[in-house]
Amino acid sequence: MLYQKNGNIVNQHIVSIEDRAFLYGDGCFTTARLKAGEIMLWERHLHRLQQAVTALRMNCDIDCIKKDKDRFLKHLANNATGTIKIVVSRGESQRGYALPNQTADIYFYYYPVSNHLTHPVILEKVGIIAETLASSFAPLKGIKTLNRLEQIMLKSMAMQQQWDEALCFDAEQNLVEGISSNCFVFIDGIWHTPDLQCTGIDGIMRREILARMRYYQIPHQVRMIGKSEIPQIDAGFLCNALHPMHIMGQLMLDQDIVQSLDRQKCLQLFDLLQLKELV
Template identity: 45%
Template structure:
């Protein structure tokens, strides 16, 4: 693992960094495949939106500078890139410091393969998401305590990923993914009105669906519709399709995954 701060390689983080004290910032996680920063434009657009919403004065060119350093060190770059925008150092208390934000880039090397559907078992978690402050809906902020508790429950069930609802009884997403659900032979993805993350892979898939004329409805999906789920897959920046073959004790249809994966050309993500 390597970490850069504002384009410079570092081995420590300041004790007064507000990302540590308050979760004051935002982040994104990207896949690097054969030196290619996948979904780069979508990642940058999401970071810019989050920085504007959180009043973070961040120079995102430091991401590119750090990435160039990594490419120079690793001719065949493969792995995961995590970008964290922190408010930076500050005194105790919630008042905002006046300086620019800090841009951290972590690189986790790992073997990456060309995308194929990943087959998993899943279910519905008991823990539910709360309703976000409207200003924060869709943003990937550093406050991930809900996801930590949800992942604990999923791990206890032996599920790699699982469906999550909110306190109003609506299906929202997975623990660390967005989701697409097939009901009555139609694809649906939850409308992220009160919570959830506007994922870059979700955006890419919705764009491809429009491009290849695959109907997909964005709407509220009530918990009462769980029994009608025909197919379900999760997606995030690291994988476009984690296809659920067994949901609790019920087998789901598999052919729709294969058809959609081929139609949307999900083996090719740029």
């Protein structure tokens, strides 16, 4: 792993215990796919960070992130492939919640991968999480802050059930997303993705796929999808910035009810939207 802080390569992975990212989760992040030395969907990731630092009222010049990215990539091989994580922390401060004035710290991480996949992944078991997602605090709606405790607990629940992933719902029993991904489902001959008015993250890949659906005139809807509609799902997939399509093979509706989904429908969409260029 290669590690950079504020444009400088750092050999020791040390963060101060007075850093607000450690104390309060006071910061934001984005995780991106690096392919042949290029950060995929970079402009979307940059826009996400701009929205986040503005919402969090952080003293962070977006041009500094751009410059740090260019410096960081110079340390990698031209054909490097893997994962890039960018973290923005408000930095060190005295005790208390009051916002300090100093410039935010910008961290870049690079994680190489040895088995880069170029095709959709099949998730054989996708469960239904009983616990509901909390409604987002309005100023932080859709912002990917450093507070991921909800996802950590949900991931633990899914692992206990031996599920590959799981679908999550809000307090009104509307479908929101996967644990670490957005979702698309095929119902009544059309693709749908949940409306994220109350909670959830409007992910990088979700935005890209919706843009491609509009461009290629693929019928689709962004709407509230009730839990009662889940048995009507004919096909579905999950997506995040690291991969455009994780196909849902089976939905574990109950301990004794398993719903097999149409994988071919997802593969056809994968080809129609030319998503191979994003993996």
